[in-house]
Amino acid sequence: MSHQLPEEWVVRDARVNAGIAWTVTAVLALVAVVAVLDGLLAMAAVAAVATFVAVVPPLVARAWTHTVSWPLLLVASVPLAVGTGRPGFLGDVVVGVSVATLALLVVVALQLVTSVRMTPGFAVVFVVIATLATAGFWAVGSAASAVLFGTRFLETNDELMAVFTAAAVAGVGAGLLFRWYFRRLLVRDGEATAEEPEVAA
Numbered sequence: 001m002s003h004q005l006p007e008e009w010v011v012r013d014a015r016v017n018a019g020i021a022w023t024v025t026a027v028l029a030l031v032a033v034v035a036v037l038d039g040l041l042a043m044a045a046v047a048a049v050a051t052f053v054a055v056v057p058p059l060v061a062r063a064w065t066h067t068v069s070w071p072l073l074l075v076a077s078v079p080l081a082v083g084t085g086r087p088g089f090l091g092d093v094v095v096g097v098s099v100a101t102l103a104l105l106v107v108v109a110l111q112l113v114t115s116v117r118m119t120p121g122f123a124v125v126f127v128v129i130a131t132l133a134t135a136g137f138w139a140v141g142s143a144a145s146a147v148l149f150g151t152r153f154l155e156t157n158d159e160l161m162a163v164f165t166a167a168a169v170a171g172v173g174a175g176l177l178f179r180w181y182f183r184r185l186l187v188r189d190g191e192a193t194a195e196e197p198e199v200a201a
Contacts, residue, residue, distance in 0.1 A: 005123045009185055010108050011057050013066050018058075021067035024074055025054040031080050039148060042141030046079050046102070046134075053105040060112045068105055076102035079138075089166050096131055096170020103130035104178060120182040124175045131171030135164055 012018075028051045035044035054073055058066050078098035107123045110116045118126060139160060 004117050005107060005111065005120050005182075006185075007057070007108055007112065009182070010069055010072055010105065011066065012069050013061075013063070015065055017070050018065040018067045020070040021054060021073055022064070024070060024077065025051060028054065028077060028080070041144060042138045043080060045137070045141065046099075047077075049106065050076055050080075050102055053102070053109040056109040056112050068108070072101055072105060076105055089162055092163050092166030093170045093173075096135070096167045097174045099134045099167070100127045100131045100171055100174030100178075103127045103134070106130070120186070121179070124179045124182070127178060128171040128175040131167055131174065132164075135167035139163065 028047050032044050032047035032051055035041075035047055050073070053076075054068055057068055058064050060066075075098050079095045104123065104127055107118055107126060111118065
């Protein structure tokens with residue numbers, strides 16, 4: 001894994017994918033606005049980041065069909081469905097996986113709009129760290145929301161530690177899954193290059 005994380009691994013250029021992706025993006029933008037109005041700071045931030053990574057590829061490519069894969073975008077939106085409730089440890093792991101997916105989309109967006117470049121291997125590390133950091137941000141944001149607006153928050157340290165543990169499990173698990181997936185794509189691209197050397201030139 002020595003080269004840059006390719007954009008095409010997570011971005012598609014198809015009308016059906018674009019139609020679904022733009023629908024999800026519109027919902028995400030609406031959720032961000034409503035969350036801000038309701039004082040749900042953590043939810044608003046996640047929705048805003050998800051909206052950002054969704055609109056970057058078509059804006060950069062100047063083509064409305066050039067969008068992120070809609071299943072990835074949908075998975076990255078799971079925390080917004082969970083909201084500020086307490087889904088249990090398994091639910092927290094699912095949320096962590098979705099946050100890891102969102103982190104992966106952030107990597108692609110950063111590569112498109114900045115000079116930042118990440119190899120697939122470093123992107124995996126970034127996904128794990130970002131998942132843990134997001135769990136901390138979510139806890140701080142939810143606590144601030146509870147103090148300022150009276151929203152619900154975790155009642156004990158044990159519950160908080162369970163959230164962090166679930167984030168760690170999800171982050172590492174998603175990182176290993178992405179690493180396996182990237183290796184498969186690298187092997188596939190390597191075979192394609194070997195079969196068609198004129199394309200590589």
